[in-house]
Amino acid sequence: MFCEQCEQTASGQGCHQWGACGKGPEVNAVQDLLVYCLRGLAPVALRARQLGIPTRETDVFACEALFATMTNVNFDRKRFNRYIRDAIAIRENLKAQIQAKEPTEWSALSCYEPNFQESLVEQGQDVALQFITQSGQNVDIFSLKLTVLYGIKGVASYTFHAQELGQEDDRVYSFIHKALAALDRQNLTLEDWVKLALKVGEINLRAMELLDAGHTSTYGHPVPTVVPLNARTGKAILVSGHDIKQLEALLKQTANQGITVYTHGELLPAHGYPLLKQKYPHLYGHYGTAWQNQTKEFAKFPGAIVITTNCLMPPHETYDEKLFTIGSVGYPGINYLPETDDGTPDFAPAIAKALEMPGFTRDEEPRQVMTGFARNAVLSVADKVIEAVKGGKIRHFFLVGGCDGAKPDRNYYTELVEKVPEDCIVLTLACGKFRFFDKQLGTIGELPRLMDVGQCNDAYSAIQIALGLAKAFEVDVNQLPLSMILSWYEQKAVAVLLTLLYLGIQNIRLGPTLPAFISPNVLKLLSETYHLKPITTPDEDLAACLG
Incomplete structure (x- = not known):
């Protein structure tokens, strides 16, 4: 191969x-x-x-x-x-x-x-x-x-x-x-x-x-939303992947059945959509972290699990009977729920499995994170952001996001965020945030220092935030006090990187390693034209970004 x-x-x-x-x-x-x-x-x-x-x-x-x-x-x-x-x-x-x-x-x-x-x-x-x-x-x-x-x-x-x-x-x-x-x-x-x-x-x-x-x-524009990380007593279904439409289809079919629905991985930002939360109160909280930890986290989850898109790992026999896939996702021997005439799966087998299983037997100690800091939420307070920057309260913005993975050198992103100075704000998106999404970084005035913009596709929202701030400051986007430090894993990240290069974004730092399919000459071209560079160490990169 x-x-x-x-x-x-x-x-x-x-x-x-x-x-x-x-x-x-x-x-x-x-x-x-x-x-x-x-x-x-x-x-x-x-x-x-x-x-x-x-x-x-x-x-x-x-x-x-x-x-x-x-x-x-x-x-x-x-x-x-x-x-x-x-x-x-x-x-x-x-x-x-x-x-x-x-x-x-x-x-x-x-x-x-x-x-x-x-x-x-x-x-x-x-x-x-x-x-x-x-x-x-x-x-x-x-x-x-x-x-x-x-x-x-x-x-x-x-x-x-x-x-x-x-x-x-x-x-x-x-x-x-x-x-x-x-x-x-x-x-x-x-x-x-x-x-x-x-x-x-x-x-x-x-x-x-x-x-x-x-x-x-x-579902409406995302709004800043507190999301519980603790489970509550009752039957449960966990939904992973990216597909919010299919999440809603499951929510419709589980309404009034005494089942709590939890998100996993890239579906965390679903909690920020107001019309989704208002309509389905049994969409409760978020369980687990990034996709590569699913073998441990899925084994412990006491209910059915539905994978809606990519980020499926070869399942273990400890949980394969309670695992269901839909859409393009598949694995030999795993329950597959095909689409019905209206384009959504019949989730009845997953619901039956959830009702059969014990669910959570006690309420866990409360923990929480926030999501929903998409472009409307951030740009609605652009005047406060500008005032804080001009007043010296905000020195720099870091967009730290992208795909997560299993390599230990991805701890770079955790360490980097922990070392970001207190007068700086971290924007994040995609599953890379699970390296640090529950860190308590505090606030600058009324602004949280850690803001979850959303899924990987919400790079669009992050781009609009950057363009909106550049317009407000009357500068080119590359003149903003903004550094992009990205992690990549799969092909959607490749598409997003090409979008950033198409827009002429400079000085992107990419890791944990550069793509194997990029030849030395192509890398040289990207480095010379866009100043694309690999990550080094958190201390070195922070020093370079902060000048």
Whole structure:
């Protein structure tokens, strides 16, 4: 196998025998085969669009299928076999409609069909080797091809969630197909690939904007909210992942059943949406920390557990019977809840499991954190922020966020936040915050020193905060007293980083290690153009940021 799409690749160079995420070489191969089939579908979808043939089914399918190939989403070979069959069927259906309008010749890639009577694993290994070798000896172009592919996976995941909430933009769907089709082009220069990678960042900004609109138009703008970390007596269901729409679907189906619903991981910010909390009082608190701790935390949870998106670790037998997956998420032998006609799963099996289990038998000692500091909440007090900065009460802002992971060197982020001076404010988002989300950093005037902006896709909100403050101060965003110190793990983080580079954000510090798929020359380009740099030590980085 060859996989270097996440931060925890073996020795920082790529996984070649078994994935550090728990993905085996056979699953990796069928994922590669699915991506190959989506690359062949892309030119067909683009031609259909030009001829006015509807492609929405194709667009949504491509996003869901790409999402399934992301790190820690789906480990189930059988599900990928079905995705591959569906990709071929959708492609051939579109080709027939195109042929009815005009005779068209297709490339070998758009005519490729796996032999379903033979090993799909071996065929996936063959196309993966072909992809590696087609760039010849140009390591830098291959590096940027991987950057585009991984970035577009992140875009697809945000786009898929946005369409669930009724927010779509045809330009986003079209670009996803264009980027996939470009991976087969041999006439693009290094400069072309750099432009395409930055275009991924531009389109991802739009995808995050759509998802933000879906969340805020459905559930209201987040407001600062106290979230209990302590359990209360009663039956319980834990919901992990990112999908707030599917969280609401579960809340609807558990209403008046005597079940308390807890969030886990990236669903913590769901508590900040006022219309969600008002409508479902049994959405109570948050349980556990980041995704990589789930094997210990899930084993202890006395109820059913539902995984809505990525960040699934190979489950232990201590809790696999109470674990349920939905959407693109899957693992062999684990309960899967397929969608019903209205697009939401029937959670009855998970509810029955929760009622069967003991639940929490006592109220735990109260503990709490706050979330809900999205752009409206922060910019509504922009005048107080500006006054505090001009008055010398706030010296600097640190955006410390991104993905969490299992490597011990991620303790850097905890130590950094603990050492941030008392006249500085920390904004955070995504699961990286679980390294320090329960730290009591106090306040500066009425402003908390630690503000949770939201999920990884709420990087859009953080960007709007930065742009809003820059406008209020009448300076360029890079002139703000703001430093971005980011952690990354998977492909959504790649998409977000490309968005920040597209916006021209300078001096980003990235860790705990740099992507294995970034070649030395590409890293040099990013360093010279954007001053992108790896993290060093908390003391050194704080000293450099504070000047």
